[in-house]
Amino acid sequence: MLDLEIAVNRPQRWDVPFGSDMRDEDVDRLLQVEPFRSMDADRFPAALPLRGILQNDTRITDHPDGSIVVREGDYGHSAFLVLRGRVNVVLEGLDPETLGRPPKASQGLFRSLAKMWRNPSLPEVRKHPVAENKLAVSRDQTGDLANTRVFLQDVPRILMGTRSVSLHSGEIFGELAALTRTPRTATVLADGDALLLEIRWQGLRDLMRRTDALRHHIERLYRENSLRVHLRETPLLTQLPAEQLEAVAAETVFETYGNFEWQANSEADGEQSPTSAIVNEPLIAEEGLPSAGLILVRAGFARMSQRHGHGHKTFAYLGKGQMFGTAEAIESYRSGNTAALTTSLRALGYVDVLRIPQSVLDKHVFPHVPDNLLETLHDKRAVYCTHHHCDLPHEKIGGQPGSVDTALLEFLVESRFINGQQAMAIDLDRCTRCDDCVRACAATHDNNPRFLRHGQRHGSYQVAHACMHCVDPVCMIGCPTGAIGRDMATGTVRINDQTCIGCSTCANSCPYDNIRMVEIRDSRGAILVDDATHQPILKATKCDLCVDHSGGPACQRACPHDALVRLDLGNLGKLSQWVNR
Amino acid sequence: MRPFASRRLTNSVLTVAGVAGITAWTVWQENKLGRADFHTGYVLIGAVLFLACYNLRKKLPVLPWTTSSAWLQAHIYIGLASAVVFGLHVGWKVPNGFLEISIAVLYCLAFVSGIVGLIWTRTLPPQLARLSEEIIFERTAMIRAQLRDRAQRVVLESVHASGATTLGEFYAERLQEYFERPRRLGYYLWPTNSLRRELLAELTAVRRYLSDPEQEKCEQLFALVRRRDDLDFQVALQWRLKGWLFVHLGLTYPLVLASCLHGWLAHLFDGGAL
């Protein structure tokens, strides 16, 4: 008979250590160097000992001279401590081409037509399967493609005339990008052979929690480098006098909720009932409790919900740069009594927030904000769209959630499609299944369609398997050669086919299954195999929004019935416009 | 007004205005005993060529300056307006001459197929969207084979578990063909659920003779019959959505060729106008 239950050990945080070969001696040695030497091991709980963190959340990596440690624009989930040797932080942006990400100029009409004409009849034909630029690639001895290193050749010439800073043993870098999941702001190269300790995000967070000096150090860096800019982007604080903004920055509290590795859990989350899924999401602020100031989302997503029957009804989701608790904070300021929150805020995956306490608002913010702005902010409880570019006029600061029905909203939140800035949404009530979109995609990509007209459905809406060019592009974490990267100007996530080594890290990380690994062939149709292993050479492929064609994504332009759009699903305004066409 | 509604209104107003203008001009020409047939002929052939060019646009998806949906809008309204121009051109009566009759028939068929297609492309997708499963047309044969195999397995398991052949006999008699063969052409043109209802009713009737283990398998057969019918329904609708376009496009090329020939001959025999 079929077993209905099978007992297994509950997956634990350290089931898969960050580095597989951290030995006890390595940990002993680490405990002798700063900053670990001055850490008080007794402040760590028994379940999360300092030793355990070092053993499981860190790894020691060798970086030969000239190798790229982090690349500007990359997304990462780890910080680095220099153990031995030196690294160079290049402060001025290096030429993207040097880093293996040549910008793609969009082709003119005639070149596009000529290219289409010459499209090979076989799938996945490559003329130049490997890089022909200044990058050199060295494979890991064990054959682990994910440990491949990329070198810049002739580093002195590349760095000539650029500003760079040298970091020596004992110095930490990359922590802000790791903690806030923002792109790395500089490229770091090994200057001579360097030994680094890479600390993954979870470990860094726990070390910070239990070590005041480290926490203060990192918070100070953030306060100095980016907090003011972030605060200024908030409508309420845009006009605040500089002196008051200083005071706000000094008192702002940093908080982090949820799991950074949300993509790993998203499939399991999908199996929970919607009610328990919401209840299990970490609470940032709870409906009915006294408001404790204003919450600004710094990174990630949060769900705003209200109790409804036995469950919770979602009515908006917030993303980077959006505020929560504004109305209640203003009410508290006006009445002198603390108002109760009318909605809850919960972390979807992982969220990083800034909290401005009520006392700071009362003293440094509200007295300096014009009454009419306060009035507007007070009336518009829910913020409308999650991503930065909310271009509808009434979306500037707030507004009631658009007329998108709650079930659709819940679907988008639960399946995390709100992450998509260019999701392929199909209105099945209009789609005649003609596949003109697929043919157009193939015609513009050497005869290889880069998406599947298939995917999760909600009623008559479908989100197809096409790269969504996510706000939080988890696929970009861990690419050993930096072949997958985001174009900073357009936000498009692209794969450089020539520097992709086929390790599948991106395809395995994409929670939406939107990256496909393909075997490639030469122009005569022969499958290309690795000289050493005789295994087929793989390349990661996905939608590139037709960046090299003028006119935008061919799929959308090829749809005769206005059924298919590329849509920012984090933008409720745009979504409601589309569903109410 | 919602964007689609306002687009419909604007395009309709423009079309009616254009058609009214052409009609008024033709009537005015005829009233002063002038000739309008060459002019209406040129407008008509221009319209037909433009309508046919939509196929070219579809073949060139890299063209940066147009969207297929804008083309289709122009296609639909110009297509509708072309009927009036056609009427004016033939003087609202059946033309004579083999070539002229052939062109008229081709045009009418292309026009009617366009209208039918327009109705189908607006009404069939919501019917497809209501089904619980979305299939890719090219995978139909594979899904059909999977359902057939599962049905066979269920029946064999039932025979093994119960030692009775009641369900097996019913399967061989009534369901085997249903699971093995695609539906007939009539179903593709006009899918109905009569066979599904018939089979489910017969299966319900057989149920009273089944033992407990067979009952369980019978439930699974019910589900498989329904799934197969849903699949056939989906395939029939998708087939129709593809098929009409095939006919519509198939009529286009002979129409374009014959119309060009007709225009050339008209000039040739028009008192040496060429």
Ligand code: HEM
């Ligand atoms: C009478 C002359 C007409 C000609 C020569 C013509 C020609 C064409 C051509 C060449 C296509 C493109 C087929 C393809 O490549 O897939 C097309 C598509 C279409 N036509 Fe016409 N057409 C005509 C009239 C009409 C009319 C009167 C209507 C409706 C009012 C119409 C509605 C459509 C529709 C809905 C499509 C297809 C859109 C899709 O891809 O789903 N056509 N027609």
